[in-house]
Amino acid sequence: MGYDNFNKKLKSAFYRFRRAFLRLPLPQRIMVVLLALALCSFLIFGMRQLLHFDKTSSIIGTSTESTDTTKTADKIPGNYVRRHLDGVYVDPKDADYYPVAVMIDNAPNARPQAGLAQAQIVYEALMEGNITRFMAIFATASSTLPEIGPVRSARPYFVDWAQGYNALYAHVGGSPEALTELKMTAMYNINEFYQGKYFWRSHERLAPHNVLSSGENFYNYLNNLNVRSVNYRSWQYKDETAETHCQASACQNIDINYNNPLFAVSWQYDSEQNQYRRLMASSQHNDADGTPIAAKNVIVLKVPSQIVDAELRRHMQNIGAGKAWYCLDGACLEGSWKKASAREREVIYDDKDKEVKFNAGTTWIEVVQYDGSINVSNF
Numbered sequence: 001m002g003y004d005n006f007n008k009k010l011k012s013a014f015y016r017f018r019r020a021f022l023r024l025p026l027p028q029r030i031m032v033v034l035l036a037l038a039l040c041s042f043l044i045f046g047m048r049q050l051l052h053f054d055k056t057s058s059i060i061g062t063s064t065e066s067t068d069t070t071k072t073a074d075k076i077p078g079n080y081v082r083r084h085l086d087g088v089y090v091d092p093k094d095a096d097y098y099p100v101a102v103m104i105d106n107a108p109n110a111r112p113q114a115g116l117a118q119a120q121i122v123y124e125a126l127m128e129g130n131i132t133r134f135m136a137i138f139a140t141a142s143s144t145l146p147e148i149g150p151v152r153s154a155r156p157y158f159v160d161w162a163q164g165y166n167a168l169y170a171h172v173g174g175s176p177e178a179l180t181e182l183k184m185t186a187m188y189n190i191n192e193f194y195q196g197k198y199f200w201r202s203h204e205r206l207a208p209h210n211v212l213s214s215g216e217n218f219y220n221y222l223n224n225l226n227v228r229s230v231n232y233r234s235w236q237y238k239d240e241t242a243e244t245h246c247q248a249s250a251c252q253n254i255d256i257n258y259n260n261p262l263f264a265v266s267w268q269y270d271s272e273q274n275q276y277r278r279l280m281a282s283s284q285h286n287d288a289d290g291t292p293i294a295a296k297n298v299i300v301l302k303v304p305s306q307i308v309d310a311e312l313r314r315h316m317q318n319i320g321a322g323k324a325w326y327c328l329d330g331a332c333l334e335g336s337w338k339k340a341s342a343r344e345r346e347v348i349y350d351d352k353d354k355e356v357k358f359n360a361g362t363t364w365i366e367v368v369q370y371d372g373s374i375n376v377s378n379f
Contacts, residue, residue: 087237087360164345246330296361
């Protein structure tokens with residue numbers, strides 16, 4: 001009886017509302033409908049944001065890693081070790097999972113990128129037409145990133161850098177030279193043209209800037225290959241202390257000039273977090289989920305480059321050695337980079353030829369062709 005009474009009251013209320021609604025003038029009825037639609041949209045958007053937060057709250061490695069690198073040794077579990085990719089303290093089982101290197105679009109129509117703020121290592125280098133492209137490298141220990149991309153095509157110099165990590169290299173096609181090099185290397189690669197089930201095309205982005213994948217897809221692909229870990233050279237890392245940070249006016253920002261205002265980069269030092277915030281085209285560079293992009297270390301490599309074909313594709317002399325700038329703790333110093341072969345990871349040295357020790361955490365590597373492309377300035 002209780003349910004029947006409630007049902008009758010509900011029907012009665014509905015019919016009263018319907019009669020009242022139909023008596024309203026047409027403009028007022030339209031206004032009521034628009035308000036109802038707006039309220040529904042607000043509720044749906046709120047639920048999506050809540051669910052998205054739940055998904056991304058366990059991004060790569062966060063469940064077992066100590067991301068606060070300023071912690072003293074006694075606050076880090078005694079069995080933790082530095083992860084090979086970025087030096088962050090993690091459970092030993094998560095230290096050397098297979099890295100994934102993803103080619104990510106940086107054309108204006110590709111922004112904002114998805115997942116870029118969660119990468120452990122990011123390379124940025126010029127493509128044809130004075131635009132830049134990223135190669136973002138992720139640790140795959142507990143990768144649950146729901147979106148990574150937009151994924152774009154391969155270039156041979158990015159393939160060389162990826163080989164230094166023996167990473168899974170993710171791309172959508174590539175230049176003839178890059179595809180030839182991928183066939184000749186033992187490095188695993190996943191190409192959307194042939195492994196399309198691990199990618200999808202978003203209807204919310206314009207083609208060709210709409211190919212996406214996810215941490216789960218790459219993780220599953222590696223599982224199907226039955227590979228879990230890989231060896232590559234890890235850089236040296238140090239513990240952060242307040243004494244190592246720059247002092248007030250001695251702190252420095254970095255500007256990178258790629259000869260295109262839409263790709264102008266600025267790294268601004270945040271003394272409170274001891275990290276650098278990334279600006280692009282004079283605006284804060286944020287991920288698609290709103291996360292600001294930041295780095296503990298910013299490295300600039302000077303690499304000679306030549307145009308090699310009518311499509312304005314480039315060849316970069318990224319095997320060998322060259323000049324480098326390395327920035328951490330608010331200060332930038334000159335040194336050098338050395339990469340003995342495509343299969344070896346480049347190493348950064350100071351002006352006394354001693355390997356640099358970096359802060360644990362995200363590192364961005366900017367690749368330029370001229371000394372004048374980098375400007376270091378005090379606050």
